[in-house]
Amino acid sequence: MTTGRRLVFALGAVAAAVVGPGAQQAPPPPQQQPRPVFRGGTTLVQVDAYPTKDGKIVEGLTKADFEVFEDGKLQAVDDLEFVRIEPNTPDVLRRDPNTQEEGNVLAADPRNRVFVIYLDYYHMNLVGSHSTRRPLVDFLNRMLTANDLFGVLTPNLRPRDLMLGRQTQTLEEQLTRYWYWGDKGFVTEREEQALAEKCYPIQIPMTRWRMDRVLSNLDGLVTYLGGLREARKVIVLLTRGWTLPEDKTELANTTARNPGLPTPGVDPRGRITMDPNSGRGQSGDKTWCSTEQYRLLSMDFQQRLRDLIQSSNRNNVTFYPLNPAGLETPEIFSAETRGIPSPAAVMGSMNAMRDREDSMRTLGDNTDGFAIVNTNDLNLGFRRIADDVSAYYVLGYYSTNTKFDGKFRRIEVKMKTPGVKIKARRGYFSPAEGAGPNAAAARVGAALPTAKPASPVEDAFAALSRLRPTAELYSRGSASPAELGLATEIATGQLFGGRFDKGADVEFVVADAGGATVATEKARIEPGTRGVLVRVPVTAASPGPWRVGVKVTAAGETLQDRFDVARPATRILGEPLVFRALPSGQSPLRAVGDLFFRRTERIHLEWPLLAAIDARDGRLLGRNGLPIPLPVTLTERDVSGQRVLAADVNLAPLTEADYVIEITAGAGTETEKRFLAIRVVR
Numbered sequence: 257m258t259t260g261r262r263l264v265f266a267l268g269a270v271a272a273a274v275v276g277p278g279a280q281q282a283p284p285p286p287q288q289q290p291r292p293v294f295r296g297g298t299t300l301v302q303v304d305a306y307p308t309k310d311g312k313i314v315e316g317l318t319k320a321d322f323e324v325f326e327d328g329k330l331q332a333v334d335d336l337e338f339v340r341i342e343p344n345t346p347d348v349l350r351r352d353p354n355t356q357e358e359g360n361v362l363a364a365d366p367r368n369r370v371f372v373i374y375l376d377y378y379h380m381n382l383v384g385s386h387s388t389r390r391p392l393v394d395f396l397n398r399m400l401t402a403n404d405l406f407g408v409l410t411p412n413l414r415p416r417d418l419m420l421g422r423q424t425q426t427l428e429e430q431l432t433r434y435w436y437w438g439d440k441g442f443v444t445e446r447e448e449q450a451l452a453e454k455c456y457p458i459q460i461p462m463t464r465w466r467m468d469r470v471l472s473n474l475d476g477l478v479t480y481l482g483g484l485r486e487a488r489k490v491i492v493l494l495t496r497g498w499t500l501p502e503d504k505t506e507l508a509n510t511t512a513r514n515p516g517l518p519t520p521g522v523d524p525r526g527r528i529t530m531d532p533n534s535g536r537g538q539s540g541d542k543t544w545c546s547t548e549q550y551r552l553l554s555m556d557f558q559q560r561l562r563d564l565i566q567s568s569n570r571n572n573v574t575f576y577p578l579n580p581a582g583l584e585t586p587e588i589f590s591a592e593t594r595g596i597p598s599p600a601a602v603m604g605s606m607n608a609m610r611d612r613e614d615s616m617r618t619l620g621d622n623t624d625g626f627a628i629v630n631t632n633d634l635n636l637g638f639r640r641i642a643d644d645v646s647a648y649y650v651l652g653y654y655s656t657n658t659k660f661d662g663k664f665r666r667i668e669v670k671m672k673t674p675g676v677k678i679k680a681r682r683g684y685f686s687p688a689e690g691a692g693p694n695a696a697a698a699r700v701g702a703a704l705p706t707a708k709p710a711s712p713v714e715d716a717f718a719a720l721s722r723l724r725p726t727a728e729l730y731s732r733g734s735a736s737p738a739e740l741g742l743a744t745e746i747a748t749g750q751l752f753g754g755r756f757d758k759g760a761d762v763e764f765v766v767a768d769a770g771g772a773t774v775a776t777e778k779a780r781i782e783p784g785t786r787g788v789l790v791r792v793p794v795t796a797a798s799p800g801p802w803r804v805g806v807k808v809t810a811a812g813e814t815l816q817d818r819f820d821v822a823r824p825a826t827r828i829l830g831e832p833l834v835f836r837a838l839p840s841g842q843s844p845l846r847a848v849g850d851l852f853f854r855r856t857e858r859i860h861l862e863w864p865l866l867a868a869i870d871a872r873d874g875r876l877l878g879r880n881g882l883p884i885p886l887p888v889t890l891t892e893r894d895v896s897g898q899r900v901l902a903a904d905v906n907l908a909p910l911t912e913a914d915y916v917i918e919i920t921a922g923a924g925t926e927t928e929k930r931f932l933a934i935r936v937v938r
Contacts, residue, residue: 299658299687301326302366303651304488304572305669305680306624306644313647314676323670324653335652339367343642344771345401349801349822350422353405354714359420363405366487366650370420371396371406372477373427376495377437378411378466379612384581385438387634388494391580393428395638399645400424411473415480429727438580455545464501464552471560475567482571486684490645493577493619496584497612497629500557561615568623569682570664576625576641577616582632584609624679651680660687712931713881716916720851720933730849731806733821734831736864736898737796740766740821741833742777744806745787745849750815759783760810764790767803774802781808789833789847791896799823828921828928829901830864839906851934855907859934862900863919865892871922874903879914886910888917910936 303324307314319333353359363370373392377385396406405420408427431437448462474491481489568575616627626644628637657665662685669680731744742764746756759781766775777790794800801822808815824830835845837858845860853859874888889904903919919930 299655299660301331301653301655301667301684302486303653303667303669303681304366305649305651305678306647307649307671307673307676307678309676314673315647317649317673319651321672322649322651323672324651325668325670326653326655326657327666328668329656331653331656333651333653335650337650337652338647339650340647341369341399341401341404341645343398343401343646344769344803349402349820350400350404351402352421352423356419359405360484362403363420364485365403366485367403369401369404369488369490369645370481370485371399371404371490371492372418372481373406373408374474374477374491374493374495375408375410375437376470376493378470379495379498380438381496381581382436382439384494384496384579386435387582388580389428389431389435391634391638392431392494393424394635395642396424396427398639399642409473409477411470413473415473415477418477418480455542455548458542458545458549460545460549461501461552463499464555464557465548467498467501467557468552468555468560470498471557471564475564478564478567478571478573481573482567486572487650488645488648488681489571489573490625490641491573491575492641493575493616494580495577495616496579496581497577498561498615499608499611500561500615501555503556504553561618565619565622570685572681572684573623574625575619575623576628576644577620578628578634578637578641579613579616579630580634582634583630624682655686657686662686711881712929713877713916713918716931716933717879717914720914720935727817727850728815729806729808729817731804731817731819732834732849733802733804733819734833734864735794735800735802735821735823736830737866738793738898739896740792740794740802740804741789742766742792742804742806742821743787743789743833743847743849744808744817745847746781746808746815747850748786751786755813756781756786756810757783758810759785760808762788762790763807763809764792765805765807766792767805768798769801769803771803774798781810785846787847787849824866826866826928826930828865828867828869828923828926829919829930830866832861832863832903832930832932834932835860835862839908851932852937853907853934854938855910855912855936857907859905859907859917861903861917861919861932862895863903863921863930865899865901865921867923867926868899869901869921869923871920871927872901873920875918875920876905877916877918881916884910884915888919890919907936912936912938 305322307317307321315338317336317338319336322333322336324331324333353362362368373396375385400406400422402422405422407418407420409415409418448465451460451462451465474493477491481491567573613627613629616629619625620627626640628634628640631637651669655665664683664685666683667681669678671678727747728750729744730747731742733743734741744762744764746760750756762779762781764775764777764779765773766777768774774794775792777792779788779790781788794802801820803818803820805818806816834848834851836848836853837843837845837860838856839858843858869892872890872892874890876884876886876888878884886905886909891902891904893900893902901919901921903917905917914933914935917932917934919932921928921930
C-alpha cells in the first residue's frame with residue numbers, strides 16, 4: 257500500500273477507532289429531564305436558539321422574550337430550557353459508544369452535542385496540516401463533555417461511514433503520525449495521475465474535479481446528519497478555502513462534446529498508438545471521460561455552494577470553516593516561475609486569496625457559524641468556536657400546522673429585547689403521512705435503552721487496544737482518599753540510542769478541575785530502569801478530577817505526556833497501581849505506565865481499598881472471557897498509610913496474547929468486580 261493510501265485510510269480510521277469502550281467506567285448518568293408529553297395530532301418542534309449581545313450569550317431570558325414564527329405564523333412557545341456546557345471534562349470521564357449504531361442513537365438525543373471535524377485535504381497545504389495537530393486536540397478536549405460526540409471525515413470517506421465517539425486519544429495519535437495530510441503529493445496527485453492516464457488525451461479539469469468531490473461529499477454529510485438528529489450539528493471545516501471555478505459551458509460545448517477522431521501519439525506509458533485509450537480493458541473510458549469533462553466544465557459552482565448552504569439550513573447544520581495555514585502571502589512563486597512575477601500574476605494570486613476567504617465567510621455566515629481566517633493563533637480561533645456553542649436555549653412549541661405532508665417548514669425566531677441578535681434553527685421537515693407526529697422524538701426515547709452495553713471484560717480489552725504504539729511515554733494514575741499515585745514509563749522505542757542510559761529527571765505538575773496547579777513533584781528515573789512512581793497528597797474533601805502533566809528530561813532530550821486522574825465511582829476498590837518485577841518475590845517493583853509485559857516478568861497490582869473487605873478472589877481470563885488455571889495471589893497490606901489489595905501473577909506459563917485479571921472483593925452485602933487487561937509479548 258502506498259504512503260498516500262496509508263494516509264487516507266489512517267485518517268478515515270480515526271473516527272472508527274474512537275468508537276470502542278473506554279478504559280474507565282462511565283460516570284453516573286445525569287438526571288434525566290422530564291420527557292415532553294406529546295399532544296395527539298400535533299408536531300412538537302424543538303428549536304435551538306443562540307441569543308447574543310456584544311458577542312456573548314444572553315442569560316436569564318424567559319419564554320416571553322422570544323417570538324417564533326413558522327412559515328410566517330406566530331407560534332406559542334410551550335417550553336424553554338437554558339443549556340450551559342461546562343468545559344474541560346477529563347478524557348477519562350468520556351466513554352465511547354460501543355458501536356456505530358449506539359453512537360447514532362446517542363446523537364439523536366438533542367441534549368448531546370454533535371461535532372464533525374472535516375479535513376479537506378484537497379484544499380490544504382503542509383503548513384496547515386502541521387499546525388493543526390495540537391490545537392485541534394486541545395480544542396476537543398477543552399470543549400467536549402461526557403455526553404458530546406465527535407467524528408472525523410475526509411473527502412474519500414462516505415458520510416454513512418462516519419463513526420461518532422468521545423475520546424480523542426486515537427485522533428491525537430493519527431494527527432501526530434500523519435501530520436502531512438495536507439500535502440497534495442500524498443493523495444491528490446496520485447488520484448489525478450490515475451485520471452490523466454485513464455482519460456488521455458481528453459483532459460479532466462482537476463481543479464473542478466476536486467471542488468466537485470468536496471462539495472458533493474459535504475452535501476451528503478449534511479443530509480446524513482440531518483437524518484441523524486433534528487438538533488444542531490456542527491461541522492468544523494479545516495480548509496484554506498475555495499476558488500470557485502467559473503462556468504465554462506461554451507468551452508465544454510466545443511471540446512468535451514467533440515473529442516475528435518483518434519490521432520497518432522504516445523500514451524502516458526510511452527507506447528505509440530493511434531488510440532491512447534486502446535488496450536486498457538476499458539472500452540468505455542473515452543465516452544466516460546468526454547462526458548465527465550463536459551459535466552465539470554459546465555458546472556455552476558457558485559450555485560453548488562448556495563445549494564450546500566440551503567441544505568445546511570434545512571438540516572440544521574452549522575459550519576465553522578477554519579484555515580489552519582494562518583496568515584498567507586500570495587502564491588506568486590513556484591517551481592515554474594522565472595524572474596519577478598508580472599503585475600497580472602500578483603493580482604491574480606491576490607484575487608485567489610480573497611476568493612478563498614470569501615467562500616469560507618459565505619459558508620460560515622450563512623449557516624449561523626463564522627470563518628476563522630487570517631490568524632496564526634489557532635487556539636484563539638478554536639476558543640471562539642467553543643464559546644459560540646457553549647450555551648444556548650432550547651425552545652419547544654406545538655406547530656399550528658397539523659398536516660403531515662413531509663414538506664419543509666421555515667422557522668424564524670425574533671427577540672423582543674432590543675440589541676439582542678439571534679441565531680436559531682431555520683426550519684424542519686414535517687412528518688410524512690403515516691409517520692405520525694414527533695416520530696423522531698419518539699425514536700430517540702424508544703431507542704436509547706436498547707443500546708447493548710459492553711461487558712466489563714470487553715471494556716478492559718478495549719482499553720488495552722487503545723494504548724498508542726507511537727507514544728513516547730506511558731502514564732497512569734490512581735486516586736485514593738489521601739493521595740494520588742502517579743506513574744510514568746519511557747516507551748521502549750525511546751530507549752534506543754542510549755539517550756536515557758544514565759537515567760532521567762521527571763517532573764509531575766498536577767492541576768485541579770479548574771486548571772489551577774495544586775502540586776508539583778520531581779523524581780528521578782534511575783539508570784537501568786524506565787519508570788518512576790510518585791505519591792501526591794490530597795485531601796479527602798478534594799473532589800477531583802485532576803489533570804497531570806509529566807516531563808521527562810535527559811541528555812538534552814525531553815519527553816512529555818498528560819493524563820487525567822479521577823476519584824473512583826466505586827465503593828470498595830479503587831483504580832490499581834501497576835508494577836513489573838522479576839518472578840522472585842525479592843525482586844524490586846518497577847512502576848508501569850504501559851501494560852505490555854514479558855513472559856520473564858511478574859505483574860504486581862495494588863488496588864486501594866475504600867472499605868474493609870471480608871471476601872476476595874482473583875482470576876486470570878483469556879480473550880474469550882473464560883478463566884485460565886493460573887493462580888492470582890492476593891494479599892492485603894498497608895502502603896504509605898493506605899490499605900491495598902495486592903495481586904501477583906507470574907507470567908512465565910503464558911503464551912503471547914491478551915489477558916484480563918479479574919479481582920472480586922466483598923464488604924458485607926456488597927460485592928465489586930474490577931478488571932485490568934494486559935498484553936504478554938516476547
